[in-house]
Amino acid sequence: MLVVDDERQVRDLVGEILNAQGYTVLSASDGRDALRVCACHESPIHLLLTEVLMPDMSGFQLAERVIALRPQTGVLFMCGDTGDVPLAETRLKTGMSFVRKPFSLDALADKVGDALVEDPAALPKTAAPTPVTQPVARL
Numbered sequence: 001m002l003v004v005d006d007e008r009q010v011r012d013l014v015g016e017i018l019n020a021q022g023y024t025v026l027s028a029s030d031g032r033d034a035l036r037v038c039a040c041h042e043s044p045i046h047l048l049l050t051e052v053l054m055p056d057m058s059g060f061q062l063a064e065r066v067i068a069l070r071p072q073t074g075v076l077f078m079c080g081d082t083g084d085v086p087l088a089e090t091r092l093k094t095g096m097s098f099v100r101k102p103f104s105l106d107a108l109a110d111k112v113g114d115a116l117v118e119d120p121a122a123l124p125k126t127a128a129p130t131p132v133t134q135p136v137a138r139l
Contacts, residue, residue, distance in 0.1 A: 001047035001112070002026045004034045004062060005078075006054045010101070014049065017105055018112065031057030031065070038069050045073050047115055052079040076115045078103070 001023055005011040008029070015025045026041060028034035031054060038045060048066050050059040063075045080101030099111040 001049055002028060002034060002037055002045050002066075002073075004028045004031070004048065004050040004054070004059070006030055006051060010051075010080075014108065017108060018049075021109060021112075023112070030054055031062040034062055035065060035069070038066055045070055047074045047076060047112065049076045049078065049112065052077050074115045076111055 001018065003011055003014050003018070003025055004027070005014070006029055011027050011029065015027050018025045024043075026037050026045070028037050034048070034050070045066075048063060050062055052059040054062075059077050059079075063077070066073055067075070075097070077098045078101055079098070097111055097115050099107060103111075
């Protein structure tokens, strides 16, 4: 999957969480970087997990371009600016999901799992992750 967020801390933490769950994670700092990754990466990219609000190219614009390059890629949007979340939610197309930041590890794992459920090849190759029973840091 490809994680795109202009905030390095968020991008790195989300990547670490998803890697620990058994996913192969690529990352990009903005839309242009993400498009370079899509053009150069030879294996399938099963999911684009992208911030909605980024400089130069929104997550919506990025998703449209990624899907044009890789039609089988699913999309999961994330956004932390609650003022724009209703706008973001109204722009979602059929088959696209949204997770609001801050989110817990469980919420992220659930949303990613839901987004990938129709593509068994995208699911982690490891055993199912152990459920988290203690509070986790919120993103």
